[in-house]
Amino acid sequence: MPLATLPSLTPALPEIFLAIAAMLLLMLGVFSSEENNTRMVSYASVLVLIVAIPFIGLVTEGRSVTFGGAFVTDTFAVYIKALVLVSAATVIIMSKDYLKTQGIERFEFPVLIVLATLGMMMMISANDLIALYLGLELQSLSLYVIASFQRDSARSAEAGLKYFVLGALASGLLLYGMSMIYGFAGTTSFDTLARIFHDSHNHISVGVVVGIVFMLAGLAFKVSAVPFHMWTPDVYEGAPTPVTALFAVAPKIAAMGLFIRVMIGPFGELGAQWQQIIIFISVASMLLGAFAAINQTNIKRLMAYSSIGHMGYALIGLAVAGAAGDAALRADGVESMLIYLGIYMVVNIGTFACILLMKRDGRMVEGIDDLVGLSKSNPALAMILSIFMFSMAGIPPLAGFLGKLYVFQAAIQVELYALAIIGVLASVVGAYYYIRIIKVMYFDDPVDELDRGISLEMKTILVVTGVVIIFFVFYPAPLLTGAESAAAALFHE
């Protein structure tokens, strides 16, 4: 028996680093004194996540594949991983005060976030169905646990359980689809699958199409796109607020990255088979996100519907990438989607930072009514929250407007006019509930004031996200070039 050679570890360096760091952090938490180990592990986790960012930058020279083709890194992976790492680190910083006031200050929280981030990075870099599944499960399992982290609260436990049961169902759908694709092709490798579908795209069996549909259903669940969105409002409302903030950004961006990679990579030749499904999911998500949010009174539920809607807009980009024809136009679709996700991340982190500051007499409040009169009691916070709301509604010249503009532009280039028109109409409806929050803050009579104190970390997060949202229009270059090279990496032939 010949000895196997050691696979090249360089492409997976950031993942290996995070895995080892997570285990060390766990040890640090277990074996240090109990008074301040949460603080220490939190700071160390943030440091680890930030140090991992240059690591992912290190390995980008074209496309490198390792572990027998199971793992791939390219500029696309680097872009999405950077977004995920930044958002996970920010969420740990934001969660510090919350955990303390809620009495759930335990060092496992940051460790689980680091492990979830590891899972996300593994799924972004997946180049094989098994690798995809393992990354997805590592991510999901960590998230189930932190959703019910506030275990004495029935709502948090309910959120975790609901997420777990429905997530297991979605995993089942995904695996069933994968088994069908494996049954057709005899391989789980994305590269081989792409070659097979490239060679034989005229006679695709029903089984493969059904397999793709099942996989789409499983992935749509993870990005909470309609009709697999049912869990989102309940889980977002029940989970502790920093966890909701994490759910709204990191896993969604990672799952979107995975969605793009799976659809463009192995199934890129089968655009005709899955494009209509993406169009349907996208339209349904945009409409549901716009209409179902109108009646919400809880701001976390509102953000849940808002994020469903945003996923709909982002999926327009994927629908564009599924169009037959010019690779450059398809790459434009992915690029617009990546820009959209970047802006989505910034504005969501900012908004959740504001939500985490909604306290009255030291207790968290989550009603939209609780924001009444914020413009008088805390004008700076009201101002910045208004900026985020205007950006989400898509009011020029804020970043959210540009994100939507790129997506609609890409749709029009490949003549998906209906999709663009529905998108514009849905964002008009959506503007109603975003601007309602501004109206509540500025024009309604105050009842009780919210607490004022804002910690330095929160101030920094608010200022940075606010500045990015306002000044993106003047200096969009970093995000645009990043997204452009990331999208180009997927259409490498």
Add this chain to the structure above:
Amino acid sequence: MIIQGLAFYLFAAITVAAGVLVISARNPVHSVLFLILAFFNSAGLFVLMGAEFLAMILVVVYVGAVAVLFMFVVMMLDISQAEMRAGFLQYLPLGAMIGFILVMELGIIGGSWVIADNVDKNFVAPIAAVKTTNTEALGNILYTHYIYYFQAAGMILLVAMIGAIVLTHRKRLGVRKQNIGDQVSRHPSDTLEIKKVSSGSGV
């Protein structure tokens, strides 16, 4: 050949029958026992396919660990069968319809199943022509080609362990726990006091 065929039909029929009995048995303990029967017969099917390692793992892991765990859970839970069966008739038509549609769809998929051309060229780890045992073949790839999956699965199990501890472990006050370090490092002089008792006076 004919014995193999007969064995296949025997194992297959018992597996399916046991599967039906799992969901129709009135007593949950009986359900678990039928599940064990189904596992054993599936193991027999694996042996027929020449996958003896999987067969043994199925018996060891599923019968030995999972089913016994189920048994404990079932015995600890107070499941009222009558309550679970309430509304059975009410949901029967809808359930039967969905089941029928699913079976039809599966039939269509299975009937029109196509396998890609030259599928044997796509295998990641084809079994070598030289006769090896299952265990050897799996062992050869599990820690080499599949090291990434192996390690990733390890991370998932780590998260499961952390999760179980985070969600269930509580610090209780007033519980005396054994601390082996303390016990071992105890010195006789900490606990023993030697007194000279002068004779005739008592302690």
